[in-house]
Structure formats: C-alpha cells, structure tokens
Amino acid sequence: MTILVQDKEVVVPGDTLAEGMGYIPGYGSYRQATKIIASRLGLVNVEGKVLKIIPVSGKYLPKRNDIVIGKVIDILMMGWRVEINSPYQAMLSSKETPEFIEKNEDLTRYFNLDEYLVAKITNVTSQNLVDLSVRDQGLRKLKGGRIIYVNTHKVPRIIGKKGSMVTMIKQATGCRIIVGQNGLIWVDGEPAKENIAVETIMKIESESHYSGLTERIKTFLEEKTGVKLDMTGEKGDYNGLQ
Amino acid sequence: MVYNKRVDGRGFDELRPIEAKAGVIPKADGSAYFKMGKTVAYAAVYGPRELFPKFMQDPKKGILRVNYNMMPFSGAGERVRPGPSRRSKEISMVSEKALSTVLNLDDYPNAVVDVFIELPQTDAGSRCCGINAAAIALADAGLAMRDLVSAVAVGQADNRVIVDLNYEEEHLPEFVDHVDSEHVADIPVAMVPSTGEITLLQMDGIVNREALMEALHKAAAAIPQISAIQRNALKQKFHGETGEGLNGNNGHNGQSAGNGNSGATTQTAPADNESDSTDTGADLTQG
Numbered sequence: 001m002t003i004l005v006q007d008k009e010v011v012v013p014g015d016t017l018a019e020g021m022g023y024i025p026g027y028g029s030y031r032q033a034t035k036i037i038a039s040r041l042g043l044v045n046v047e048g049k050v051l052k053i054i055p056v057s058g059k060y061l062p063k064r065n066d067i068v069i070g071k072v073i074d075i076l077m078m079g080w081r082v083e084i085n086s087p088y089q090a091m092l093s094s095k096e097t098p099e100f101i102e103k104n105e106d107l108t109r110y111f112n113l114d115e116y117l118v119a120k121i122t123n124v125t126s127q128n129l130v131d132l133s134v135r136d137q138g139l140r141k142l143k144g145g146r147i148i149y150v151n152t153h154k155v156p157r158i159i160g161k162k163g164s165m166v167t168m169i170k171q172a173t174g175c176r177i178i179v180g181q182n183g184l185i186w187v188d189g190e191p192a193k194e195n196i197a198v199e200t201i202m203k204i205e206s207e208s209h210y211s212g213l214t215e216r217i218k219t220f221l222e223e224k225t226g227v228k229l230d231m232t233g234e235k236g237d238y239n240g241l242q
Numbered sequence: 243m244v245y246n247k248r249v250d251g252r253g254f255d256e257l258r259p260i261e262a263k264a265g266v267i268p269k270a271d272g273s274a275y276f277k278m279g280k281t282v283a284y285a286a287v288y289g290p291r292e293l294f295p296k297f298m299q300d301p302k303k304g305i306l307r308v309n310y311n312m313m314p315f316s317g318a319g320e321r322v323r324p325g326p327s328r329r330s331k332e333i334s335m336v337s338e339k340a341l342s343t344v345l346n347l348d349d350y351p352n353a354v355v356d357v358f359i360e361l362p363q364t365d366a367g368s369r370c371c372g373i374n375a376a377a378i379a380l381a382d383a384g385l386a387m388r389d390l391v392s393a394v395a396v397g398q399a400d401n402r403v404i405v406d407l408n409y410e411e412e413h414l415p416e417f418v419d420h421v422d423s424e425h426v427a428d429i430p431v432a433m434v435p436s437t438g439e440i441t442l443l444q445m446d447g448i449v450n451r452e453a454l455m456e457a458l459h460k461a462a463a464a465i466p467q468i469s470a471i472q473r474n475a476l477k478q479k480f481h482g483e484t485g486e487g488l489n490g491n492n493g494h495n496g497q498s499a500g501n502g503n504s505g506a507t508t509q510t511a512p513a514d515n516e517s518d519s520t521d522t523g524a525d526l527t528q529g
Contacts (some may be wrong), residue, residue, distance in 0.1 A: 007436065010480045013344075013381050013471045014389030037436065039346070041381045041476060056480075062350060087290040087304075087353040121435060127301060127351050133511055149424070153384075162323050209480070238314025 004191040006039040007046045008209075011038040013108065017051050025070050028053030042207065056209075058084040060152040060182040062130045067120045067139075069180035070132070072111045080111050082119070082132060082237035085149065085182045092119060116186065118178050138178075145176070145188025148198055150205045152183040157208035158201055165204065165214065172229055173197040196224045243244070245400035245421070249410040250279075253461055257394065257467060262315045262374070262475035264382045270384025274475065276375035279408055281366035281461035285375035286358045287383040290347065293354035304347030308338040308357045310372055316364045334359075335371045340373050340393065340432040340442035346386040355385065366409040367395040370430050373442065378472050391441055392468040393432035396457040398449050403456045405464050424448050431461040432483045438462060 001022030005011060012028075017029055018036045025031050028040035029051055032040040034165060042053040062084065063066075070082035070090060094101040095174055097110060111117060119132040119139055134140060151156065159166050159179055170177055175189030175197045189198050207213060248254065251456045258279030267273035272287035293430035312322045337359065347355065354522040357379065359372035376389040397404060399411045400421045412428050414421045430467030433440050439457075449457065 010477050012390065012476045013387035014434075014469075015473065016436075030388075032436075037389070039386050041384060055384050057272065057382060087292060087350055089292070 003046070003047075003051075003167055005051075006043045007044060009044050010042070013039050015095075017044060024048065024050045026050045026052030028055060055116055055153055057151065057153065059122055060084070060088055062088060062090065062121055062124045062128065063181070064121055064124050064180040064192065067118065067178075068121060068132075068182040069116060069118050069142065069184035069186055070182075070203065072113055072115050074115065075111075075113065076109050080107065083129065083199040084132075084180075086130075086185055088128045088130055090121070090132045092117075092134065096122070096131075103217050111141060116147055116184075117141060117188070118180065126155075131204065137207070141194075142186050142188075143177070145186050146194065146198070148181050148185050148187065148201065150185060150201060152181070154205045154208050155179060155183060157213065158185070160214065165217065167195050168218060168229060169200050169213075172225045172227045178219055193225070196221070199224075226232040245402040245404075245414070248404065249417075250408060254402060255405050255463065256396070258408065259463055260468065260471050261507070262378060262471050264378050264475045264479045265373055270379070270383075272379045272381070272385075274375045274382060275376035276378065276472075278367055278371045278374075278406065279331075280363060281371045282361065282363040283358045283368065283371040283375040284362070285372065285379040286360075287355060287376075287379045287385075288358075289355040289383075290353035291356070293352060298354075299352040301351050302348075304350030304353040304355060306338055306342045306345055306355050306357065308334050308335040308341065308359065308360045308376065310337055310361075310363045310369065310481075312364060312368065316361050333372070336442055336444065337369060337373050337376065340389055341376055341380065341427075343439070343441050344388045344391055344434055345515050347379060349386070355380070355383070363411075366407050366412045366428070367430070368395070368398065369442075370395050370432065373432050374472060375469060378475055381476055387525040389434045389436045390469060390472050391432050392435055392465045392472060393430060393442060394461055394464045394468060394490045395428055396427065396464075397429050397447070397455050398427040398457065399482045401453075403460060404455055405460050427457075429454070431458065431465075433462065433465045435465055453492050 001020030003018045005017050009190040015030060015038045016035050017038055020034055025036045028042055029036050029038050036051055038053055040053050042057050044057040045052050045054050057068045058166050072080050073083045074081035079091055082090045082092050084090045119134050122134055123131040138216040162184055166177055166179055173196050174187060175187050175193055176185040185201060188192050204217060222229055263275040265273055267286045268273045270286035270288055273283050276283045290304050310330050314322050314324045316322060357376050359376055361368050368477040371399040373391055381387055395407050399414050407428055410417050414426050427449040429445045432442035471525050
C-alpha cells in the first residue's frame, strides 16, 4: 500500500497513482489488479483513502440543477432548442416559462433566435436529452452585455466559495455578472468596467491552479479599479444570480 | 554485405530524435504536435460533439472518427495528391482502431469525437507519429482513457532488424544496389504501454518468423520511451503555465501571450527532458 503521487500533482491517463489495496479509486481513476491508475488528465485529489482526479479540460456534460447560459438556436411548436456549449442541445418547453403561453402563440415574443438566456437544467436523461426551465428566480432572457466563454472546469474557481469571487468582481466593477456552469459568462456594465471584469475572469481562468488566488485577484481588482474591497460582508448567490 | 551502419548513423535500436507538445491548436478541444526525426504530425481533437448524419449515431456510446491526411507538399518526393486516397482512408481506419481501445466514450451516447491528424512533413513512420500525436491530443481533450497509445515502426533492412525506420531505410533497394526488396520490411506497431497490448500491427515487405519476433520485442522496448515523452508533453503544458503564472508577468490570456521570458522557458524545458528520456531509455521503462 504505497501512494505514488502527491496531492494536486498533474497526472496523465495511464499513470499509476497507488499500489496495494489501501486506496480506493474515485472519479477519473480505476483499479487494475492491485494498482490504481489514472484515466483522465488532471490534478490528483487525495481525500483520505480515496484518490480522485479533478479534470482540467473537456466539454461540459449537462447535470441536473445546474444553472446554464444558452443560446436559442431553433423554435419548435412547443418550445425552444437551446445551445448550451455541450455535445447535447437542450429543450426549453413553453410550459417552463413564468408566464402562461397559449397554444399557437408566437414563441418569438418570449425568446427569439440567437438570443441568450439563463436557465436551470431540470432533467437529464440517460441519453443526455436535456430539459431546461426559466421558472425560477433570476432565470430570464439576457439583454445587452456580453457573453464570454471560459473552460467549464474553471467555473467553480470563478464563482469562488459561496460565490465570493464573483461577488468580489461585481463589487469592484459594478457590473452585473452571471456565471453559467457550462462555461458561458454574461457581463453587463459600463464598457470600461466590463473590460476589467472580463480581464479578471480570464486571469482567474489561467491562474486558477495556484494557491492564494483570491488574494491575488483582490489586489488586481483594487489596482485596476481603485475601489477598496471589503469582503467580510454578505456573500452573493452561487451563480451570481441575485 | 549486411546493413551494418544505419543511413543516419543511429544505433539499430535507437529512435529518431522526438519532440512532443500538447495544446498547440487553441481552437481545438485538445491538440498535440509530435515529431519523430523529419516526420511531423499535428493532431486536433474536436468534441465530443453532435454526430451527423444521424444514422451513424450509436445510442450506447460515443464514436471515434479519425482522419489522417498528408499535406500535398509533405512527401519525400512527388507531390501528394490532396484529398482522401485509398491509403489515407486505410490509415485513418487503422489509427481509429488503434486508439479506440483505450478510449471510454460511454458518457457520450450519440456523440462523436473527431481527430484530425495532419502531416506537414513526412519521412516514413507517419501513421505511428500520427497515433502518438492523437493519443496526446485525446488526453488533452479531457477524455476518459485507460492509458495512452504509443506507436513505433520496426522492421528489417538487409537482414538487420531495426527500430524507427526512416524513408531511406524503408526504400533501401532504391538507394543501395545490392539490396533487393525481399530483405526489407516495415512493421508499424502501436501498443498500450501499461499492459503491452498491441493495438496496431501492419506489415509491408517480407520477414521470417524469427525476425518478426525480434522486431516486436524491439518495438516493446521502444514503446515505453515514446510513452514517457508523451506523458511529459502533457505535464509540461501545466508546468509551462505554472512558470508563467509564478513569474507574474503574463497577460490575461495565458497561452497566446508568448512574451519573451516565459515563452523561452516553456520551449526549452520540454526539449531538455526529451533528449534525456531518449538517451536514458532504460530508466524510463517504469514511466
């Protein structure tokens, strides 16, 4: 029972993580005879006896209850088809809107082609058919602002613990920001401030794998905006929806 | 006379100098560059993404689709006629089969992973070089894989079993008068390094049983060296980024901001490691 890797080490598929039966393979690893072997590119996470891999790349796989940002790509009889930056398209039914939509009503009045919206995934089937809903607080059409794409696996870093990171960017720049779990981020504010917010998000994306990220981003934002940040206050909602 | 010295002065079991890099194509989901001697391969992975035409979809698991392409100016002599040919279609198919055994696409029903292997310069061993690049690119795309796949060509030139043939050796009768084509064989082999499974085995030419077995043993000895270089290329991608970040002088876009210092470190570092690994093949067998 020996572990051959350190916590946070980069591993490649086929790398042996541990030998002997003392460890348990978690996500992104498998057991072959007595060895535990990595099956994904990523950083090792040692949690007691469980060895799992935190992936660093790959496409977004839809998950139930995720908040995502999508683009309307088609209008059907009873709803919309939405592109959510994943291998699978999502369906937003006209029954899943806050207001009641009559039969035969013109659906473009609610969401038209090429418009972006923030929605929640209500269901994902085994064949990865995805259902969306906009019947919750904060879920709506996104008007104005801009959409940026980031690596899906960096989204938790951009949100921060209980939304601390995104709240910090919002406080410093005064922008409205919504982070979709699928790697799309909506930023809306004054043009100059918007640029700072986008730059900060890109910085988080490229530097997310070292410690002291929050501190570094805080000083970066204070330098750029001249706003003194006080992060002891109340924290925002998970995706920055409030 | 026997072939007692190789055309390029290498040892009989020695690989050509190898260079590898992961993440070279920003728009792709995963990509890699792999160079063996004068053969250069780029692999780009797109997906998993929706598969059309719909009848090709597999509702049980995602499929892999490999496209091997030699660029018109890449060959050692004549211009290669662009577009799919009998040869490139076959190589696409065998590369696909060589790679799909390690790949797990159960999470992506009805989807496809596209791999494009492009060869801007070739000097024999192009399908092996392509497979090596594609394996790195697939791992870089974050797909679930049992292991990487490494490939090398072994063969025989004038009764001598050799590893990693170049163009002259593959076409020895054209270059050396006394050698006839009966004594030349080219055997591309792809293996899963950790288990030793052979996922690609082709042969062009004639060898006897002893020579074939000897060639396969030599391939098995060379595979771990290649695998170590592939692994190193993937890890280097992160160390490169780490280096830039710690210097604190990078722009907001880590990969495209190739400013003087950090760019230099990221480029020289893999080169050093690779020359080490090719020289000291013995230490790397565990890698």
